[in-house]
Amino acid sequence: MQQGWIRSHQSDLAAIYRLIDGVLILAVLGVCLSVARQPISGDWLAVGLLAVMAFVIMAEPVELYRSWRTDSFRAMLAATSIAWVSVCLLLLLVGYFTGAGHEFSRLVVGCWFVSSLLALGSWRYALRRLLQYLRVHDRNTRSAAILGITPTGLQLARDLRQHPELGIRLRGFYHIPGIPAQENTAADHMALVGDAAGNLADAANADKVDGVGGVGCVGNMQEALAAARCGELDLVYIALPISEAKRIDELLAAFADTTATVHLLPDIFGSSLLQSRWYRIGRSAVLSIYDTPIQGINGWLKRLEDVVIATLALVLLSPLMLLIALGVKLSSRGPVIFRQRRYGYGGNTIEVWKFRSMTTQEDGAKVIQATRNDPRVTRFGRFLRRTSLDELPQLINVLRGDMSIVGPRPHAVAHNEQFRGLVSGYMLRHKVKPGITGWAQVNGWRGETDTLEKMSKRVQYDLDYIRRWSLFFDCYIVLITLFKGFNSRNAY
Missing domain, CATH: 3.40.50 (Rossmann fold)
Structure with a gap:
């Protein structure tokens, strides 16, 4: 029957895809060696073949060679990146423990790793565009x-x-x-x-x-x-x-x-599904409705992302943070760091750090949000809040594991208790760690939430972030934050 032929055809295509990947990995290695004016020795060829075999093996857990017809290119690229980065780490470990790493040019290895990922992603993008063109014209349907x-x-x-x-x-x-x-x-x-x-x-x-x-x-x-x-x-x-x-x-x-x-x-359920998935308990099939996407390998990758970015940011921004601390101390009385209880992952209470920007330090049953021309905000604090520089100490929260670089912004405990009964799905924001920046913030929903509509829109973007979460999505939000996330008219 026709369907049987289709499945056989898909298997043949998967074999061709593996062959193309292998040829590309070896070809990119050859180009890198040629540019560096190094001969293609037997050792380099052995490393290339090992990389090809490892990539084919690493591609299986992420189902790289299945049909991606209805999935996004971002998801396909993520699977490709995970498989190739795993291969790179494996090769580095093998080189380290065998002591053979010093025999290979670091420049060639680095260029090969990066160029191969670009090549693997590029040919998939080109093929995807070709298939989409054919499908629009009633081919491959x-x-x-x-x-x-x-x-x-x-x-x-x-x-x-x-x-x-x-x-x-x-x-x-x-x-x-x-x-x-x-x-x-x-x-x-x-x-x-x-x-x-x-x-x-x-x-x-x-x-x-x-x-x-x-x-x-x-x-x-x-x-x-x-x-x-x-x-x-x-x-x-x-x-x-x-x-x-x-x-x-x-x-x-x-x-x-x-x-x-x-x-x-x-x-x-409709759009209320949050990272739903089927899993088994013995012989029982169970559908999770409200779940977190950051678990298992995703949890490790997310934590690695947080530690790397937070460490780099602290190293680069430490001089600026020292100047800000000095400015806070000289501009008004009180501590440099303001600590406030907020809800973290799983609804657990965490202590969030900020540079103090107000003359008061509210953290009780009632917390009044800052408003335009709020007299409690210091002159230097107004600059910090407008530019989001007051949030920089939260990089330490990230290293401690209380927060992430990207995630829903944490709210004061008092505000959580105020809105959890008013906004549907509000507490689902806590299915992931809170972040220094987030999908809602880069879309303009930052600052004062003086109306229920504003908080509802923020929650809507937060839940959309959880549904769409991926490392690439996190990187995209970080880049958007760098370009436009440090200044907001809504931050008082």
Whole structure:
């Protein structure tokens, strides 16, 4: 059947991808040696072959050679980087413990490591652009069907229409007998299509759907099953309410007799999912709803990122911090460092450090936020707050492990207790460590939160950061902070 041929083809492509990676790694090594005017000796060739074999092995845990059709290039690049950096570290360790490291040029090794990563990422980007072009022009496509005329199904249809570069061509909707269309389906459908749709209030009228992008209801469950068995469907999306668990189980059992790839698209939770994932406890399958993305290897990588950046920042900024400390001491009475209790990871209380910028040091049950022309803010403190330089001592919080370089900004305990019952999902911000800078701050939601709307927007960006977290996303936020994050009109 067609699906079987597709899977074999994918395996062949994975082998070709491995070959291209190997050739690139060796070719880049050869170029680096040529530029450095060094001969390609047997030792260099052995190191290159070891790197190729190690890269193929390291690529398996991050699933580098799977299909990336529906994933972002950033995720693909992250997987590529993790695999290659692991290889580089392995080669350095081997060179160190065998004592052979001094026999190889550090300049060549450094250029090879960096250039290979650029080459591995560049050819993947070029291939991705080529595949997207082909898919837009109806090449390298997959045939898909949606079971169930529901809001989630219609939303998926719109998403597929808006992203033709995915190469997923929707064959149509298939009506499931006994499952009436939901009450808001008609409204959602009209909003998606942009014109008059058939009355979907009754499942009996499902075959009158004009469809999304010209795709309508093309049959029922039995016809969908027959199409999948004939190899006419590559992807099947079950878009039924989670309350129809029995019917979903029947559909899964039925399509197990086909080679179509089946996806479940339940209409529960919506955007409230926070790093959800399936895992097993014995024979029980469990779906986590509110989880943290920073655990396991991600936790180690995040901690490494924090330690490296915080250490470098402290070394580079220590003269500036000494000048600021002197300025705080000379400009007003009181300690140089202001300490305040705030919520950290898991809702635990931590003590956050700042350069003192106010004449008061509030840390009780009631903490009044600074406002425009606040008399409590010193003249020097106003400069520090406007430029965010008062936050620099939090680099020590990062080294202590209380905070991260990037994450949701920590709020005073009093403010947490004030807003946790007013803003939905507020406490989910604490599924990761608080940060010196964050996604909300670089998007302008920094400073005073004198309205519920402002705090809601900040929380919205914080949760979006947790959902999208990656090391590359952290680096992007750090770069944005360097360019525009140190000055804000909202910081008083």
